[in-house]
Amino acid sequence: MNWNFVHPGLLYGFLACAIPIIIHLIFRKRYQKVRWAAMQFLLAAYKQTKTSLLLENLLLLLLRILVIFFLVLAFARPIARETPLLSTTQAKESFLLVLDNSYSMGVRTSNISPFENAKKQARAIIEKANKNDTISLVVMNETSDQVLSFVSIASEKKRHEILQQMEEIALSELGTDVESAMDILKSMTKQTEYTNKHVFILSDFQKNAWQNACQKNSFLEIVKEIRSQVNSFQFIDSSIPNAQNLGIVKLQSDGVVSLGERSRFTVVVRNYSNKNYDDVAVHLSVNGQKQKTEYISLTPQQEGQVSFYPNFLNTGSHYVTVEIDPDELPTDNKRHICFDVVPNIKVLVIDGEPKEASFESESDYLMAALGYTPQGLIKTTKVNIGELSPSVRFKDFDVVFLANLQSFDSENRFSELETFLNKGGGVFISLGNKISHEYYNEEFNKTGKEIFPGEIIGLPIGNTSEKEKTLFSLDEIQNHSAWKFFYENRRLLEDLKQCLVFKFFPVRVDAEDENVRILARYNSPGNYPAFLERKLGRGKLLLFTSTLDREWTNFHTDQFGHVFVVMIHEFLQYLVSRPEENNLSVRFPINKIYDFFVQNARMIPPKGESIRLQLQTLDKGSSHKISYPDTQTSGIYTVELSVPPQIQEEKQDIKTREYFAVNVLPQEGDINYMSKEELLGYFKNSDLKYEKDTETKSKSLAEKKDVEYWRQILILLILLSLAETLLAMLFGKYS
Structure with missing residues (x-):
């Protein structure tokens, strides 16, 4: 049987047991001897009763000492831990705790949160562990970390230190990364010098994170491997039923925010709860100053959208904040966006096939789509390839269009273009009949200095003289920021899919290149890319494998002209903006x-x-x-x-x-949880346990019962006090 105390610090109170002895000694020495005539008769009586008086005083002194002793003992609250009677030595056990502190654990109902509940469960496990057992603690979030590694409970002081370290773990504003926590746990369970391991996963089992992890075979294999290395494995559910939450899941601008113009900011609010919300207030602040409030009503599990149109009178860096009123999970009630307010967008267009006739040059339709007014946002400079000179510098512009460009005026232009992209510039390249695929592959894709998003693998595909026989439409248009306006307007997206291309260059993309992305493909036999993107440094390059004029496409007809104008403006906005x-x-x-x-x-x-x-x-x-x-x-x-x-x-x-x-990650605000059946359904035949009780015990801990004796001590204390009082009266100590 092991003895411990709930409040071991109070044991210093045993020093108070000396108080009755000190008082007894003081009262013995404070009398002065005075002889007088009748003294001899009293001395004779005293000698007859001296022994009995001494015994009475010592008995009362002992009772008073015991009263103080048991009073201190009662406040210290002794605990006796029973162990199996047949075991001569207690085997050391290792308890591995994974504590989820992602922000969904902070939802608060009835004055308690899942995080506080999980800490309470962890505290119970640590307090019930035996002396010399070990405690390991892993914090689970997006940056899962090992806080304790097999720390032995060598003393009650050490247990207190472990509990204090656990209590110091704070709720984070991070999301849940179940896989990273399990990877840490896997490495810990492989440490063979520690036996009798018991794993406890303390989490709310948020459905979004746990279901995504459980749907991966690699994650299931890791859990099974951990289970094979430990004596027991328990999921301890600390979630709170019927929790309610509203969260802001998106805040975005429509593109470039220009000086003196109203700009639209779109806010998406989601109701993660099972009840209706009417007239939810959404507040807008600009640079920390509240400006406007809009209202939205939401049904259960519904998303709703509101828009704001602030006006900015100063250029430079600004920020917008949107916020909803506090609810049970306040972490996702606020969202911010930062951006630059610009006076204009400076665009350079280099025409590689200029012609005198109206709308015959390569860039004529592009220039018409961009538009020009002295007070307009877009400031366009057009340069024909023959007029390109050193005075035209890419760094003086925000976006550069290269339209059917056969070659640059100087070899230095390639390094200038690379520098322009690395420093945040935007480039749009369209191809055409002036292009030599060998030249482009050689100059734009130099080893270590790749600018082009792919390799042109041959001559153009299609025949413009027989357009009706080679018709290609756009397919697999990705949900990408460059197509944002099209995806918000489905009819416009369908019009885009009906646009035709008669001729294009086939391009091959390196699937391993993380900086390249295909935005749309042709419905051609080779399923070749139509629009591609390469990110280089801070900048972005878009490639269209056909032409911007009407020679190879029908984008400029009356039927689809609106598609071309919107597409050019969306591409321009995308190339200029860098919200990331x-x-x-x-x-x-x-x-x-x-x-x-x-x-x-x-x-x-x-x-x-x-x-x-x-x-x-x-x-x-x-x-x-x-x-x-x-x-x-x-x-x-x-x-x-x-x-x-x-x-x-x-x-x-x-x-x-x-x-x-x-x-914060908006998806972490989804407070829908996995049920016991859903969670254990992924781990069939793995002997994993699921508990919902606050005072959770493992099989090992169930054998150890804590027995407190303060009640018995209190009864004994009362009896001793009564005995001391009665004996004192009997011995004549009270008048």
């Missing part, structure tokens, strides 16, 4: 390169004080990079730059303050 740079998810680091000299930089996080950032020098001091990894909290992060005045005069568009938005 300043809009991140929680835990992803903030990285930004500034192509000018920076003296110093400071970061102001959503919570906390300003922090000085380390600057990484690039390009021999002409550029600097900042990095900030600590983005575990959602909100707006502000970077403030110190730039020399001469640099600001030279580069008039420099931003000395820039905002970064860090948001």
